[in-house]
Amino acid sequence: MRKTVREIVSGLKGPTLAAALAAREASTENGRRADLLLIAGALASREPDLVPAALSALRAPLHGTASFEEQARAIEGLGLLRDPLARDELIDVCATIATASYAASR
Numbered sequence: 001m002r003k004t005v006r007e008i009v010s011g012l013k014g015p016t017l018a019a020a021l022a023a024r025e026a027s028t029e030n031g032r033r034a035d036l037l038l039i040a041g042a043l044a045s046r047e048p049d050l051v052p053a054a055l056s057a058l059r060a061p062l063h064g065t066a067s068f069e070e071q072a073r074a075i076e077g078l079g080l081l082r083d084p085l086a087r088d089e090l091i092d093v094c095a096t097i098a099t100a101s102y103a104a105s106r
Contacts, residue, residue, distance in 0.1 A: 017043040017050045021057055034073040037061065041077025055085055062093060 020043055024036035037058060044054035058077045061070040075093060078086040 017047040017054060021050075021053055024057065030067040030069055034067065034069040037070060037073040037077045038080070039077075041080035044081050044083075051081065051083055054081065055083065055089075058086070059089055062089070 017040060020036050020039045024033050024040070027033050027036065040054045040057055044051050054077075058074045058081065060066070061074040066074070075090065078090050
């Protein structure tokens with residue numbers, strides 16, 4: 001899926017990240033919201049001025065009650081972002097998982 005998203009995004013013209021973020025906010029359907037997170041991560045590399053907005057949208061599902069699908073796409077989107085702050089967020093996610101796994105094994 002990531003390859004397909006990158007191919008679609010590379011062919012888009014004009015500013016589209018703001019539209020993807022707005023569509024995500026307007027949607028109530030988990031699958032669509034999740035897919036738009038992945039798209040936001042892919043688009044952010046083409047619109048660097050909106051990276052903070054994309055990063056905020058990608059962080060939110062990881063610190064709330066979002067669906068598993070949204071959390072998974074947020075992690076994928078953070079990986080596509082290729083930003084130091086996104087990397088730090090991914091490290092935090094890994095640390096949280098490792099801590100929970102260790103606690104569950106005790």
